[in-house]
Amino acid sequence: MTSTKDGATQVLVVGESWIKHTVHIKGFDEFRTVEYEEGGGVFLDSLEASGLDVTYMRAHEISGRFPKTLEELQQFDVVVLSDIGANSFLLADETFLRSERSVNRLSLLADFTEAGGGLIMVGGYMSFTGIDGKARYGMSPLAPVLPVTMLDYDDRIEVPEGLDATFDEPNHEILGGTPAEWPMLLGYNRVIAKSDATVVARFGEDPLLVVGTAGVGRTVAFASDLAPHWAPPEFVQWQHYQALWTSIVNWAAGLDTSLPSPVHAIAAVD
Numbered sequence: 001m002t003s004t005k006d007g008a009t010q011v012l013v014v015g016e017s018w019i020k021h022t023v024h025i026k027g028f029d030e031f032r033t034v035e036y037e038e039g040g041g042v043f044l045d046s047l048e049a050s051g052l053d054v055t056y057m058r059a060h061e062i063s064g065r066f067p068k069t070l071e072e073l074q075q076f077d078v079v080v081l082s083d084i085g086a087n088s089f090l091l092a093d094e095t096f097l098r099s100e101r102s103v104n105r106l107s108l109l110a111d112f113t114e115a116g117g118g119l120i121m122v123g124g125y126m127s128f129t130g131i132d133g134k135a136r137y138g139m140s141p142l143a144p145v146l147p148v149t150m151l152d153y154d155d156r157i158e159v160p161e162g163l164d165a166t167f168d169e170p171n172h173e174i175l176g177g178t179p180a181e182w183p184m185l186l187g188y189n190r191v192i193a194k195s196d197a198t199v200v201a202r203f204g205e206d207p208l209l210v211v212g213t214a215g216v217g218r219t220v221a222f223a224s225d226l227a228p229h230w231a232p233p234e235f236v237q238w239q240h241y242q243a244l245w246t247s248i249v250n251w252a253a254g255l256d257t258s259l260p261s262p263v264h265a266i267a268a269v270d
Contacts, residue, residue: 016082083124114215118252147212176247
């Protein structure tokens with residue numbers, strides 16, 4: 001499937017935002033503060049600087065903005081989910097607040113993928129199974145289309161001493177010619193590669209980058225993070241960070257990542 005506009009890969013990035021409610025206790029007194037934060041700035045800027053047409057949907061916008069029809073979803077070539085749990089898609093306002101029927105947006109995303117779209121899930125505390133099992137994708141309609149099987153309990157593996165990835169497929173097209181030697185990472189979600197999927201990179205016996213297909217679409221599981229804390233500054237500021245993620249997204253879109261970058265890839269970031 002190709003729904004590119006002006007030759008640019010159309011990418012929908014969902015997640016990577018949160019609200020912090022902090023209680024400050026100072027002796028007898030306490031007060032509260034609320035902060036809104038986004039974690040995917042370098043990632044988004046990298047895709048845009050490579051000429052990809054990026055639409056960013058923050059976590060709190062899913063209920064109102066995530067496509068409700070296959071036609072709407074097919075305006076994109078690739079959907080990237082990063083650190084956002086299944087409930088945000090399954091519990092639309094009309095269903096959770098008013099007990100009304102609504103479209104299952106994860107079923108819609110599975111249909112989109114099987115019809116030729118690209119699906120990428122990036123690891124995090126609310127990816128795959130997630131912290132305390134709360135991301136819950138293994139119980140969702142995305143489970144059959146992702147290239148990995150998810151655990152039924154908290155799948156986070158914290159590696160505070162740092163981990164070095166090893167590569168089963170150092171020349172795989174998805175890497176786009178970037179070095180098969182990543183800067184350290186600090187953790188990941190433990191997943192199990194499906195028998196018909198390809199493990200590109202791993203840590204020990206655990207896959208870190210897995211690729212597969214669903215119907216005529218392509219699927220990617222990146223089990224670590226694209227931003228802190230699992231992706232420390234050494235990874236996010238790596239000179240090949242932009243090229244790696246651009247290649248991953250374009251591979252998911254079904255493009256030949258071995259080809260030279262098009263002219264629009266030098267477009268300036270907004």
